Amino acid sequence: MAKVIRDTKAIIVDEATMAHKTVFEAIDRTLQDIMGVKKPMGGIPTLLSGDFRQILPVVKNGTRANIVNASLKQSDLWTNIFVKKPNNKYEGLSDWRFRISFSSLLLRIGDGRLPYIEVPDTILIPEELGTCVENLEELKERVYPDLNLNGKHPDWLAERAIVSPLNFNVNKLNNWLMTDFPGQEKLYKSIDTTVDEDDAVKYPTEFLNSIELSGMPSHLLKVKVGCPIMILRSLEPPKTINGTRCVVTRLHNNLIEAMITFGAYKGQTVLIPIISLMPSDSELPFAFRRLQFPLLYHVTELYSLLVWKVSACLV
Template sequence: MAFRDVISEDILHRYRQEVNNPEADFNEDIYNKTLCLIEEKVLLMCGQPLASYGLPAPTQGRDERLAREYQREVTYNLEELSLQAENMQEKLTDSQREVYNSFMAMLEAQGEMNKNMMFLDAPGGTGKTFVINLILAKIRSMRKIVLATAFSGIAATLLQGGRTLHSTFKVPLDTHRMDQPVCKITGNSALANVIRDTSAIIVDEAPMTHRSAYEAIDRTLQDITGNKNPMGGIPTLFCGDFRQILPVVKNGTRANIVNASLKQSYLWRHVIVKRLTTNMRAYISDNTAAPDFSKLLLQIGNGQFPITSSPDTIKIPTALGKCVGNQKQLKDKVYPDLQNNGKSPDWLAERAIISPLNSNVNHLNNSIMDEFPGDTKQYKSVDSATNEYEAVHYPVEFLNSLEISGMPPHILNLKIGSPIMILRSLEPPKTTNGTRCVITRLHTNVLEATISCGPYKGETVLLPRIPLVPSDSELPFKFRRLQFPVKVCFAMSINKSQGQTFNTIGVDLTSDCFSHGMFYVSISRTGSSEKLYILAPNQSSRNVVYPEALQ
């Protein structure tokens, strides 16, 4: 209680402006609003309310929570959106216009059509995000609610008002282990009321999500809306490309991975499929090789490129990109003259090296960070077993040595100006899991960074240390790591790169691609073969494609 006045100063300042009274003092309403804001942050970071940590809990009425949920979905400039939609419609290609008109017709005929779900099959560069944002702008300009979601955080940042699918619908992370999974939304909650008034749902990067997640959402929406049609009768647009990476199934066989696909769900028979075929990167580019590059990508993605050795190894054609001989050459091509060019956040934001394995990614990041100009500041995590009785079996030194996917390292070395990736959705939609930033200041207990991509590019974010518990680890115990939720991202995994576009991209294939669509995703992150650099032994790579997943 000793610091509540200091913590509440910003709220008091806003209150004085609202009531036009510079003499207004602290009161219980001010303190309660402060606690409400703090609890929202804590829920996002840790998933538990303040009361569970023995801290004062805010007094929040149902109407207040409902108002905040609604505000998130309806606070838009309608005039600006209407003008934006009008301008965007003029730029549509014929295939894009057909998709747009078909979904808007589905929206207008809500409840009258047998099918209320559409899948937009859109290879990279065909203008999928453009069409989605047009639909979002048009529906919202009509004073209607549309929930914009994506599987990955980085794909969500490309959508206006976008959030991750799991965050929006409170989808459990282990739906694939449940017989009849449902989402963690109660019928009388504020989110449930927003869903009842929702006119449309959009899901980007849909093929990456396990079908059980969509089935959980379907059951929940039917229960909340009282409508037994698929997705509670709400028109839903799934978007993506089944040539890309399918849902991750740990230790899964080919059959397990294909079975996890959306196409294997009972929902798929209710879906109308539309396609975008014109590659807009090639369409608007001055590069005469762009159309051939686009065709080559589709040939590889469809598994139609000639195989040189069993089971799926192909010789990388010269038209695909520029092959390099070793990792140093790859780094020099993607990050030339790092000492000088590295001072530009925009230059860093438009390039990356990607690789199939996290171990390769970590090695690349450490290597490039050593070459990056500036002084290193080291941050060490505080690791502990969540069960005090297991602490004796798992000493701190052992916990420190663990490197787990999706978790920051025990020792985090950072420099001012270095690129980082946020690993937790701290303030959606501004910062989500996968948002890339550039460090601007390094403090003891907080990192200051500038967002380097997406609609919030240029905005400053403050990143505190937060407790992180591996959500889907194969470890026989649970442990907690208190650390900044970030990783250095000169390099990233191929899975993490899906949904992102770069000007210059390097692909490190010293470890083989091992899953469906992985090679296709790695080479389609840029629109030009001139900006694609590939490190591959013998200039060959595995191109794993499951034809049954494309049918």
């Protein structure tokens, strides 16, 4: 690896604003040691791409000051960074019914050029992007009209989603929307156990069942044929990996059949088994396993994707 680094002509880092400043400081010291040069990044030209107005480093339970302090701008390396802003502006495509693109909207929000309803909590979405709704029921009807009828068409489901910034809201909305989804549901319960047998007395099964963690399926999975799901583990790379979106086609006691709805393998059938899952990043004082299907509902998702079609927003 050191030899590969010595032969490197340039380094490109995308979404650099998401990384903690200590990551770049560690890389800087490592490259200096490998290259034997006391220059920033070991003298290797490095391009950092990103926008501080979009995504900052994630500091768990951190305050605004902790997040700002974790930013690359607070590092000693920032004095050696030359900032270059692109000259071209993103424009909406002529064949879209919206006159501005999502990227253009982000720039307008970052520049403070959108009006506020209640400063600074609510931003008024421009009319060209759609209209605002007053409650969740109206939001559901705007994004998923006639769900009991249209929900039978995979392509219709694949082109829409409600986005939310919090896992709690994602799970709440997913469970709520699944009740209106057409078809007979099948209930799957997980088997939760502690890794250390001594912890079994301290943490009963009922408590383990109630744990909800990011990247982990729930203890109770209510699945229906035709419902959209997302696979959480790489089962058969590159066909089925973490993040693969599917639609359920058949339900069995210990197996779920699904059809891929995105990517190069769109239309192919995959088999999802029950597997043993352990949280990769947890603040729990103990370790536990969950025997469950590695999937989540996919009618609502975290606000981590570029959503190019906005039909409604909740005030």
